[in-house]
Amino acid sequence: MRYIIAAALLLLAGVVRAQDSVPRFTATYRRLDTATVEVIITARVQPGVHLFSTVKVADSLPYSTVTLDSALTPFLAGSLKEQGNLQKEASPDFKGAEVHFFADSVQWIQDLKISASRKKTVEGTVTYLAKVKDQYLSDVAHFSVTVPAEAPTAPAGPAEKSLWFIFVSGLLAGFGAFVSPCIYAMVPVTVSFFTKRSTSRAKGIQNALYYSLSIMLVYTLFGFLITLIFGQGALNSLASSAIFNIVVFLMFLIFGISFLGAFEITLPSSISNRVDAKAGLGSFSGLFFMALTLVVVSFSCTVPFIGGLAVLTTHGGKVAPIVGFFGFSLALALPFALFAFFPSLLNQLAKSGGWLMTVKVTLGFIELALALKFLSSADLAYHWRILDREVYLSLWIVIFGLLGFYLLGKLKFAHDQELPVNDYGIPHLTIPRLFFAIAALTFTVYMIPGLWGAPLNGISAWLPEMKTQDFNLNRAPVAVPAGPTDTALRPRKYTDFLESEIKGVSTFFDYTEAVRAASLEHKPLLIDFTGHSCANCRKMERAVLNDPEVIKALQDHFVVVSLYVDDKYRLPEDEWVTSKNDGSTIEYMGARNLDFEVGLTGNNSQPQYVFVDPVSGKVLLNAGGYDPDVPRFLKILSDVQQQFK
Known part of the structure; x- marks a missing residue:
């Protein structure tokens, strides 16, 4: 029927075979995966030419066809797809019936099951019907494309500098945990215990070293267990999991509120007592359990740092948890070894007291701010839109603003002590506390322009994507691209x-x-x-x-x-x-x-x-x-x- 219609049209209107009116056809391929190839036949149509679609609207209306060699039938995967700027119009040549055509270009795409290890030539024909002004043109165009066999790609290893970054991050997290009240206050007691209870100074140093190595062993084993249980693939999946991010958000939120003094989080006393009973100076195992006691009793102060480090290691290689927790444990263990070697330094160590509670409250504010980052990750992945960029920034501005006022002594919690007094009995700020307050308030002011779309490049990695900003003066x-193929x-x-x-x-x-x-x-x-x-x-x-x-x-x-x-x-x-x-x-x-x-x-x-x-x-x-x-x-x-x- 199609050829009868074409013949009648040619007899009525004549054949137009000007070279500039003939559609130009090219065939290419694209590998979708190791088993599937996409063959793409592209037709480029000259201005003023209408190339009819391969979709047959009715037997009496014009259409084109794409036919692959019959030998390719076992390789076909799905039906032919047609993509382009399809146009429709009522044709007076066919009593006002609607015809479908392309006026610029069109692609016909066919998926084929061809293995990456196999070379295959794909051949076929395009039997097309086109209209040039008031005349019709029909012809057959042949196409051929060879899909070569491909060698497998060797996987790329993780960047070495990322492990250094994770190691340094572990060190910083360890130093942050060290100045928390749970650990800092134990340094003089622990070091004095070694130096006074040991039979000689050399023995005291040896015990302190064993104790420090035991701390490193405990935390590094923890990192090894993370790698062993989860593996790199599961860690990467966890990092983008909504449940995981919400759990981490709740953990940071709860510990942040705890650091502000709302309540204390401790492990059951039965666990710490059982571990402490095995501690002693009689053997390396006794020192190991003494180190394990420190790990257990400092649980409430170290968990936020450990949690943050564990999340960070999900973005590294498979040894990242071991490297990260080795750095963390090294930062915790070094001070104990250092003070054991040089006991006189203990006299210069700042006494524990109200300033430690200030550090703890400051960490509480920072925990609350970091908690929002994990909630934002889940929010972005699932498109909930409950924590858009301006909402996120508003919360950070309030949190760090309150931190600045707290450090200035304008905001107090139930467990806070009064500011130190000078010689005249007047409370005053210490210089370090003043500078930390200046830093917090400066950071608060820095974030304010972000509410109107400022990029805030210094912290952009911690913020939701700019596309979530509803009001953006910087958009x-x-x-x-302009032209006939614009759409x-x-x-x-x-x-x-x-x-x-x-x-x-x-x-x-x-x-x-x-x-x-x-x-x-x-x-x-x-x-x-x-x-x-x-x-x-x-x-x-x-x-x-x-x-x-x-x-x-x-x-x-x-x-x-x-x-x-x-x-x-x-x-x-x-x-x-x-x-x-x-x-x-x-x-x-x-x-x-x-x-x-x-x-x-x-x-x-x-x-x-x-x-x-x-x-x-x-x-x-x-x-x-x-x-x-x-x-x-x-x-x-x-x-x-x-x-x-």
Whole structure:
């Protein structure tokens, strides 16, 4: 029937075979995973030409067909998809019936089950019908594309500097825990116990060293158990889990309130008594249990630091918990060993007293502020919108403002002592306390412009994403490519709840949609693997991706897609995929993006910036992760652009 209609039209209207009126066809491929390839047939239509759709509206109306070689039938996965700016209009040639056509370009996409280890040539034909002004053109175009076999990609190891960062963070957490009332007050008593009860100074130093090594052993074993029980994969999953983030939020909230003096949190006395009964100086095991006693009785002061460190290690390699807790234990153990070697230093150690309670209350305020970070991570991943950026900032401004007033002595709690008095009996501030108050109030003032959209680059990694800011005076317009294919190049999927953190750059959030746009624009594709709760992602966005020169290069020469690996948006059932790692069914957008990242790069860290050829699907360059060096990133963009030409 179709050929009868075409013949009649040709007899009536004549055949137009001007070279500039013939649609141009190209065939490319893109590998979706190790078992599936996407073959893309692109038709570019000249101005004034209408290429009819492959969707048959009725037998009596014109349409085109795409046919693959019959030998490919066993490899077919799903039906042919047609993508482009489809137009519809009533045609007087067919008594006013509605015909479907494309006036600029169209892509036909067919998925095929072709293993990455197998080379395969895909051939077929496009039997098309087009209209040029008042005349019709029908012809057959052949296409062919070879899908080569690919060698497996070796997985990238974690960055070594991240372990150093985690180690230093563990040290800082350990020093913070050391000045808490539970541990600081025990230093003179413990060191004096070693020096006075030992038979010689050398023996006292030896016992103190064993005691310090036991503290390190306890906490490092804790880090080892975290690694052994969970493993790196489970730790990464925990970091983006709503339940995990809410549990950590509640933990920080409860301990923050406890530090402010509302109540005391202690382990049952039976546990501490049982451990203490085994402590003594008779053997190394006795010293070990003495160290374990310190760990147990200081539980209420160290848990917030341990909890924060445990969360941090979820973003490192598989040995990160061991490295982090080794650093933490080293910071706790060093003072005991140091004072045992030099007992005279105890005379210069500040006496415990009211200042320790000030430290504890200060930590309480900081705990409350940090608790919001974990609630925000869950809020962003699930799009609850209960803790938008301005709400988050308002709470931080109030918390740190109150901390400043507390340090000035204007706010008191039930357990606080009076300020020290001078020679005239008048209460006064100590100079260190004054400077800490100045720091807290300065930080409070610094955050206020953020309520109107100021980027606050210094703390951007700790804040919710800028897209959650409802009122933003700093919002930049997004550059959208102009031209006849304009609508095909605009991001559409997920834009109702996702927004780019790169100012002025039209960013996609669906890989397939981005590939189509990059193919039509003939530009390389930049994949930004990111996460809502990724602190280093926010730092890179503020320091590098929002640099004016970088923005200009991305707007002119690249198509950008941001793939959130921790987003909990549930996909429609027809978009569920099977993981190539463990064969499980993936139902959430973030899990699908993470599975794609691991398959493409062999790594699961964020941020990660990968440049891809949209036609072949091959990786042009993996630019790695966090490195806030703008000239380096500009050179990478220039190199990729030259390589793509």
